[in-house]
Amino acid sequence: MNPFIGKPAPDFEAKVVMPDNSIVADFNLKKYLKGHKGILFFYPLDFTFVCPSEIIAFNNRLGEFSTRNTKVIAVSVDSHFSHHAWKAMPVNKGGIGNIQFPLVSDLKKSISTAYNVLNEDGVSYRATFLIDEGFNIRHFLVNDLPLGRNVDETLRMIDALEHYSTHGEVCPAGWKKGDQGMSPTHQGVSDYLTSNAERL
Secondary structure, eight states: OOOOTTSBOOOOEEEEEOTTSOEEEEEEHHHHHTTSEEEEEEOSOTTOSHHHHHHHHHHHTHHHHHHTTEEEEEEESSOHHHHHHHHHSOGGGTOOOSOSSOEEEOTTOHHHHHTTOBOTTSSBOEEEEEEOTTSBEEEEEEEOTTOOOOHHHHHHHHHHHHHHHHHOOBOOTTOOTTSOOBOSSHHHHHHHHHHHGGGO
């Protein structure tokens, strides 16, 4: 897999179903994220099984993403018609309901290809990309199809990036918001491990 870390995110224009259910034919990722961090996440297909649980989990935490100046965007290889129909289906029938972030149609599979997450069956892996305010990728995680992702871990990564950007401290194993960071020096790691090694 191509290591995108620290490099500009592949930009794209595509048809998108917006939170108000309108269709935008020329949605542009970079313009949409301007001044914000972004979570761009890929999922295999509409009307499947693990996917709605992930999409609803992201939607349920949109307030937490918003407080972190972060927008959420989802992508699959389905058409915008399929996205629209899935949003119209009630959650208790296997739908996703009226989720409040954009659903991108990657019908030509060019976006999944650009992010190198398209599998041999022509669908995207469960991939999550954290894009900073400068439109650079700072974190990504790719799961195989049966393995649902942890949205709280995505929030933790945003917090870790913010901590580093604000304080210049790196974030050790298991770090979460409010925890002690580490000075990126030999003395810093020594001080941190002296206090924390046993609980790691």
